[in-house]
Amino acid sequence: MVITVQCNAQRWSVLDPHTRSTQMFSSGAAAFDAAVSRASEHHRRTGQHSTVRVEALGTAVDALHFGR
Numbered sequence: 001m002v003i004t005v006q007c008n009a010q011r012w013s014v015l016d017p018h019t020r021s022t023q024m025f026s027s028g029a030a031a032f033d034a035a036v037s038r039a040s041e042h043h044r045r046t047g048q049h050s051t052v053r054v055e056a057l058g059t060a061v062d063a064l065h066f067g068r
Contacts (some may be wrong), residue, residue, distance in 0.1 A: 001017060001018060001039070001048065001049070001050050002017065002050075002051045002052075003015070003016055003017070003033050003035045003038050003042075003050065003051070003052055003054045004035070004054075004055055005031045005052065005053070005054045005055070005063075006054075006055045007038070007055065007056035008055070012024070012026070012028050012030070012031040013025065014031050014038070015030065015042065017040040028056075032052070034048055034057050036052055036064060038050075039051065039052050039066055042066075043067045045068035047067070048067065049065065049066065049067040050065070050066040050067060051065050051066075052064040
């Protein structure tokens with residue numbers, strides 16, 4: 001599962017494909033921390049791989065992996 005931290009027009013959000021929801025955050029750090037928590041919990045609960053991807057300024061990077 002890939003959980004995405006996204007910045008659009010200086011607004012940070014976390015996109016969770018499992019819940020199909022988007023949650024807004026006031027800072028990139030808060031959004032990243034929430035994404036890490038979700039990815040860690042998913043890996044712990046299911047044993048499946050989890051990734052936190054950060055998308056900003058037209059670029060994306062897989063910042064953290066659980067289970068690889």
